[in-house]
Amino acid sequence: MKKPIILIFVSAIAALFVGTQISFANKIASPLLASPPLSEKTILAILMANLDIPLKNAAHCDGVGIDEHDRTIGDYLSGFWSFHTNKKSKNWLEINATKSAKNLYLAKLMIYQKNEGESWGWGVSFELDSNKKVNRNSFTCLGAG
Amino acid sequence: MTDCTIDIEQYLEKNINGICNNSYHKNTDNHCAHFVSHVLGFRFGFTCRGMTGDGTADDSANIRVHQVFTKCPKVGKWDDKPVSTTFCLAFITSASNVNLKTKQMRNHPRKHIGIFHGGKIYHYSNRKNKVVAQTPSIYAKHYSGDDITVYYGSMPKSDTDS
Numbered sequence: 191m192k193k194p195i196i197l198i199f200v201s202a203i204a205a206l207f208v209g210t211q212i213s214f215a216n217k218i219a220s221p222l223l224a225s226p227p228l229s230e231k232t233i234l235a236i237l238m239a240n241l242d243i244p245l246k247n248a249a250h251c252d253g254v255g256i257d258e259h260d261r262t263i264g265d266y267l268s269g270f271w272s273f274h275t276n277k278k279s280k281n282w283l284e285i286n287a288t289k290s291a292k293n294l295y296l297a298k299l300m301i302y303q304k305n306e307g308e309s310w311g312w313g314v315s316f317e318l319d320s321n322k323k324v325n326r327n328s329f330t331c332l333g334a335g
Numbered sequence: 336m337t338d339c340t341i342d343i344e345q346y347l348e349k350n351i352n353g354i355c356n357n358s359y360h361k362n363t364d365n366h367c368a369h370f371v372s373h374v375l376g377f378r379f380g381f382t383c384r385g386m387t388g389d390g391t392a393d394d395s396a397n398i399r400v401h402q403v404f405t406k407c408p409k410v411g412k413w414d415d416k417p418v419s420t421t422f423c424l425a426f427i428t429s430a431s432n433v434n435l436k437t438k439q440m441r442n443h444p445r446k447h448i449g450i451f452h453g454g455k456i457y458h459y460s461n462r463k464n465k466v467v468a469q470t471p472s473i474y475a476k477h478y479s480g481d482d483i484t485v486y487y488g489s490m491p492k493s494d495t496d497s
Contacts, residue, residue, distance in 0.1 A: 250381040253401055256443050273444065302363055303444070307462035310365045310444040332386060334398035335365030335444060335461075 228287040232322070233297045240316070240324055241267070248329035254312070263314060263329060270301045270312045270333075279305035284313075293320045300332060310335045339422035343450060343457050346374060346466045351459065354466075357390030359383035359398070362464045367448050368403055370459035370466060371424065372396035374450060376493030377403060400426065400448045401440040407488030410438055413471065416487040424488040425449045425456045427477050433486060447477055451487070 241264030245251040248263060256269035274281040280303065287297040300313035312333030317325040352360040354373050359366075369383055373396040380402035384395035397403055404410065404426055412435075413425065426433075428446035433439070440446065449458030455468040475485050 250385060253405075253439075254442050256441060258439075258441060270444070304363070308365070309363045309461055311363060312442075312444070330385075331381075334359075334369055334383075334386065335367060335400060335446070 228295060228297065228318075228322075230283075230285040233285050233287055233299065236297070236318060236322060236324055237299055237314070237316070240326060240329070243326055243329055245331070247327070248314075248331060251329070251331035254331045254333070263331075266312075266331065267299075267301065267314065273303050273305075274301070276303070276305065279303050284311070287318075290317065295319070298332065339452065341374065341452075343374065343452050346370070346457065347468060349466050350464055355383055355396065356394050357383045357396075358387045359389075362461075365444075365461050366398075366459045367461065368400045369396055369398040371403065371448050371450055372398065374457075375490065377406070377491060378493075379406060379491075399442070400428075400446045401442050403448060403491065404433075404440040404486075404488060405438055406491035407438070408491065409489040410435060410486055413475070413485035413487050420487065420489070421451070421453070423451050423490060425451045425458075425471070425474060426486040426488060427474065427483065428486075429478075429480060430482045430484040433484070435486075445478055449474060 241262060243263045244261060245254065245263065245266060251266065255266045260266050260269060282302050284300040284302060285298070287295045290296040295318050296315055297318060298313060298315045300311045302309065302311040315330045315332055317328035346354060351366045351369060354370060359369065371377070377397040378392065378395055380397045381399055382395035383398055384390050384392065386398065403424065407424060416423070426440070426446065426448050428440065428443060432441040432443045432446060447458065449456040456471055456474040457466060457468045458474070460467045471485065
């Protein structure tokens with residue numbers, strides 16, 4: 191029961207930051223912000239509003255969770271992000287968005303760690319338009335290793 | 336089935352940028368499955384081309400250890416590997432990440448893969464950012480931990496999902 195509670199809490203915090211309410215029940219995510227720049231914070235907030243997307247509905251996400259019971263994008267990212275609690279490793283996020291077509295952007299979040307000299311990175315990409323409306327069918331799980 | 340006559344020595348000391356033509360070269364990414372899949376032609380599952388969008392499908396390679404593990408016709412603990420098996424895959428991870436009955440490996444970041452050939456295991460060292468060759472006994476120390484276990488896998492078909 192801990193993971194859903196943590197996800198809801200984090201999403202609630204994100205909602206406060208961006209000044210809007212996030213509903214996991216919404217099947218189509220609403221635009222979160224009116225200002226154009228897709229900052230790292232904005233991308234992260236938009237992603238947090240869509241953590242409920244099932245892995246089975248996303249591309250290349252089969253078996254990506256560190257736990258076999260992981261069911262959602264939120265479960266998957268929480269698993270890898272939890273490794274950032276290791277203070278002895280080098281931990282970082284890479285967040286960016288590139289224009290993929292007219293009024294369309296491809297946003298990416300990668301969770302990285304370098305530990306005992308070995309690096310890994312796992313994350314997601316998703317499409318959104320210039321109004322920051324997310325295509326919930328566009329999620330792809332990224333990463334190697 | 337991949338041919339055991341491959342010239343694997345040619346890859347020694349190479350960085351992934353000398354092996355992959357699809358621009359997936361960042362040293363901060365993990366290239367162990369990526370290296371193995373380029374050498375053996377594993378184009379199933381998620382590939383380097385999927386990460387970059389560059390290159391062609393014919394020249395792409397799988398980049399995920401757990402997907403390769405599942406594709407192996409036969410898997411088992413390294414100590415149980417038939418003596419006659421001199422060309423196979425060598426996986427290493429915590430035993431808690433592996434279910435041999437279902438041929439599943441959890442996607443835990445602490446896992447690694449190499450190619451056993453001619454008595455050595457050739458693998459991409461993400462620490463040294465190059466291909467290295469080690470004896471199985473040295474390879475078995477790739478990770479520290481009491482339950483770290485080496486597994487063998489017979490060669491999957493070197494093709495796509497279809």
